[in-house]
Amino acid sequence: MDDLVLNLVDNGAGPSVKKSDGKGIRWTDRVKANRTLKRKHAKVHPVKQITASDETDEAEETPRPNKKARKSVQDATNPAKPSGPSKPTQFISSLFTSNPKVEVSTTQQPARGVVKPSNAPLTDRSTFEGLGLDPLIATHLTSKMNISAPTSIQREALSSLLAASGTELSDRDAFIQSQTGSGKTLSYLLPILQDLLPLSSLSYIERSIGTLAIIVAPTRELAKQISDVAEQLVSMRLRPKGDSMDDSISSTRLTRWLVTGLLIGGENKTHEKARLRKGLPILVSTPGRLLDHLQNTASFNVGKCRWLVLDEADRLMDLGFEETIKGILQGLEGRRKLAIQAVEEEKSLEVGGWDWTRRRRTILCSATIREDVQLLAGTTLVKPIIIKGLDNEVPVGTTPDNETNTPTDKFTPPSQLLQKCVVAPLKLRLVTLVSLLRMLLSQSRSKHGTKIIVFLSCTDSVDFHWNLLGKSSLDGSPTEPKQGNDEDSDASDSNEPKPEPIALISPLLPGASLYRLHGSLPLPTRLASLKGFSASPKSNKISEGTSTILLCTSVASRGLDLPLVRAVVQYDLPTEGGATEYVHRVGRTARAGKGGEAWSFIAPSEKEWIPWIEQRIQQGDEKDEKTTTKSSLVPASMDSVLKGGFGGTGTEFEERATEVQLAFERWVLSDPHHGSLAKKAYQSHMRAYATHPSDEKHIFHIRNLHIGHLAKAFALREAPSNIGNNSIRQKNGSRTVATKGGKDRASNAKTSGSTGKSRPSLSKKMESMGDHDTTAEKRMQDVVRAQGRLSKKGGVMMMSGTSEFHVSGGDELEKLVGQR
Known part of the structure; x- marks a missing residue:
């Protein structure tokens, strides 16, 4: 008993209280000290019963044993490896936890069998020469362009547009509608x-005769592509191979x-004016630049224009070019009337009888006959005929008036196209994309690589993923961007910033x-990217790999003929255009009768999109139920895609996917x-996702997205709320600086005025304004698009007051900057 008392009593030095490091005494230490003092002055009973509180006190005084060291994942997997000092780790959420359950349909898909291509050249029905095409052109198509037979739409168009003069179809406009590719x-x-x-056989004909054919395209890339095809055609041989220049009986x-x-x-308008002055018989242009030259270039000779082609008319309407096209038509008619008047008054200097x-x-070329396209056809076409390529569609010679009460025409993808989809949780989208690209690259057996x-x-999403895939590596060190044909890099000045490369090589996507x-x-970067992506590996000086991958927006979905594209991946489904935009995108592959694949990434909340899109892309002849083939999307499990790209046995692909994500x-x-690139891409993607039309909101609604997983x-790694706070803080900071700068400029101007000092010159003021206005081009595009939307709603292309992009005189310009 005395031993028990002595064990509870201190040596006389008072209670031992742990001292903290300058942060005060902990409350647990004070409680222990008070209990010790009470026991010291208390009377001890001969037989003491140990209560639960005493056991607790003793347990508190007993030093707590150290925790057993937790084995790391690496030690568990490699028990033979000696344990060493562990590296500091960071808690990171797992990719394969807290994901919604994805159920892939296990129903057996019907066998496709051998599907006859719907856009292949006709090999058994007609030839170019049989359609009445000049033998020189037909020979050039066969020998130089490797085109031996016409496609269905080419057969129908040539038989109508090449009709002999004096016939019913010789003087009528045309509406061409057909499948993409x-x-x-x-x-x-x-x-x-x-x-x-x-x-060409007339003696007075030369290129100075002016422009005789104009093709209008909605985008610069499509205009460049059409120009390249036209240049290939006009470079044909003008004499048959058997003809000799000295043969007197030659053709x-x-x-x-x-x-x-x-x-x-x-492009440089001065150079364009010089070429127009020399003469360009066949001209390809975008709408805005063509209207500009019609209004301002006096040497633009279009009085004899015979052909006007409006390619991708539905896209022209989407971009708000309706008023621009009306201006082009008025400009062409005005120039023609002036030319005829000059001939009648004998003031024309041209020789020959035209x-x-x-x-x-x-x-008019369009993939669909929408309401706005029909209105454009009604204002631009005279006695039009509709030309369609498929035999089961409207025959040649049908006018649009017969279809005004019919529903919207079905716009179907090629029948030989294999359409697939993968339902991937939001946090796994990025690694699934990398795995799918790796799987498609590994499946390529062509020597020319895969596109x-x-x-x-x-x-912003394109820029981020391009930099992420091209400049990151598994070891954590950023890779140097590689660019082909960089011979003069050592000779250039090291102080000058290097231009951003056209192509990047990713260590995750070999070759x-x-x-x-x-x-x-x-524009030079856009054209160089298209050229590098489309070129073959032998002739490509930009690319270092045999395969090429193009990250793009919907700007590449219309009209571009990119050869030998094996697969199209829709990482983000189209936000506007619906099924039409989907078919345009997947139509970049499986062109001219060749095969191809189309992959679509779908979030778990967007699974209703699969039957929704399948209903809108039916294909086959509805009159013959036996030949009807339902266009469907074949689902693929996410695990099979990850395993196909990362490989391994069992669930090893999960570890490799996690390493890529980290x-x-x-x-x-x-x-x-x-x-900053990642945050901007995330925010821009959220804004784009919110622009889905109202009839698709039941599928694509921003409330259905787990924004934390989407940030992954x-x-x-940080929460989306932090991202928003940082962006707001940056914006507020920039406003503060701008406001402060504005006050300083105002105070300086006031001081200079009071002291009588000379004010800064106009050029310096404009330079100072230009330093702060770094987004003028973007704001100008917004103004143009706003005017385009206004015109589509019936507004007038006119603004009240003075716009910031209005070109004014010197006096008005100085008033704008406060000189007067």
């Missing part, structure tokens, strides 16, 4: 060349006067070069610029 470009270029080629000699030209925004009685033929197109929702394409890139996250954290898909 069926050869619509040649369907109007061949009739134009057939019509202009006989003029009529033809002069080489057909020259093609290209007018697009971003047939002024022949009217201009207009061709893959990946569609994303916005330009592939990454390109990007969107509307905010400079490598991406480390790259984002390694540089503030990388983090952009390699972000």
Whole structure:
């Protein structure tokens, strides 16, 4: 008993209380000290019963044993490895936990069998020469362009547009509608060349005669592509191979006067005016630049124009070019009337007899006959005929008036296209994309490599994924961007900033070069990206790999003929255009009868999109139920895609996918610029997702998205709320600086005025304004798009007051900057 008392009593030095490091005494230590003092002065009973409180006190005084060291994952997997000092770790959420359950349909898909291509050239029905095409053109198509037979739309278009003069179809405009990838470009270029080629035998015909054919395209890339095809056609041999120049009985000699030209925004207008002054018989242009030259270039000779083609008319309407097209038509009519008046008054300096009685033929090309396209056809076409490629559609010679009360025409993908989809949780989207690209690259057996197109929702997302895939690595160190044909890099000044490369090489995608394409890139970069992606590995000086991958927005979904595209991946489903935009995107592959794959990424909350899109892309002849084939999307499980790209046995692909995700996250954290790219891409994607039309909101609604998991898909570790706070803080900071600068400028101006000092010159003021106005081009695009939307709603292309982009005189300009 005394021992028990002595054990509870201190040595006389008082209670021992642990001293904290300058932060005060902990409350647990004070409680222990008070209890010890009470026991010291208490009377001890001879037989003491130990209560639960005493056991607790003793337990509190007993030193707590140390915890058993937890084995790391690496030690558990490798027990033989000696344990050493563990590296500091960071808690990171797992990719394969807290994901919604994804159920993949296990129903047996019907066997496709051998599907006959719906856009392949016709090999048993007709030839180019049989359709009445000039033998020189037909020989050039076969020998130089490897085109041996016409497609269905080309056969129908040539038989209508090449009709002999005096017939019913010889003087009528045309509306061409067909599947994507069926050869619509040649369907109007061949009739134009057939019509202009006989003029080569006339002695007075030369390129100074002016422009005789104009093709209008909605985008610069499509205009450049059409110009390249036209240039290939006019470079044909003008004599049969058996003809000799000295043969007196040879065929009529033809002069080489057909020259093609290209007018697009971003080019030097002075150089374009010089080419127009020399003469461009075949001209390809975008709408805005063509209207500009019609209004301001006096040497633009279009009085004799015979052909006007409006390609991708539905896209022209979407971009708000309705008023621009009306201006183009008025400009062409005005120039023609002036030319005829000059001839009648004998004021024309041109030699030769031109047939002024022949009217201009207009061709409208569109994949769909929508209401706005029908209105455009009604204002631009005279006695039009509808030309469709499929035999089960409206025959040649049908006018649009017969279809005004019919429902919207079905716009179907090629029948040989294999359409697949994968339902991936939001946090697994990024690694699933990498795995799918790796799987498609590994399946390629061609010596020429594989071409893959990946569609994303916005330009910021394209820039982020292009930099992420091309500059990150698994070891955490950023890779140096690689660019082909960089011989002069050592000779250049090291102080000058290096231009951003056109192509990047990703260590995660071996043997592939990454390109990007969107509307905010400079024109030279856009054209170089298209050229590098489309070129073959032997002739490609930009790419270092045999395969190429193009990350792009919807700017690449219309009209572009990118050869040998094996697969199209829709990482982000289209936000506008619905099923039509979907078919345009997947139509970049399986062209001209060739095969291809189309993959679509679908979130768990978007599974209703699969039957929704299948109902809108039915294909086959409905009259014959036996031949009806239902276009369906074949579902693929996410695990099979991950295993096909990362390999391994069992669930090893999960570990490899996690390593890739961590490598991406480390790259984002390694540089503030990388983090800014990721945040901008995340925010822009959210804004784009919110723009889905109202009839699709039951499928695509922002409330259905787990924004934390979506941030993981952009390699972000912080919460989206923090991202929003940072962006708001940055905006507020920039406003504060701008406001402060404005006050300083105002105070300086006031001081200079009071002291009588000379004010800064106009040029310096404009320079100072230009320093702060770094987004003028973007704001100008917004103004143009706003005017386009206004015109579509019936508004007038006119603004009250003075716009900031209004070109004014010197006095008005100085008033704007406060000089007077």
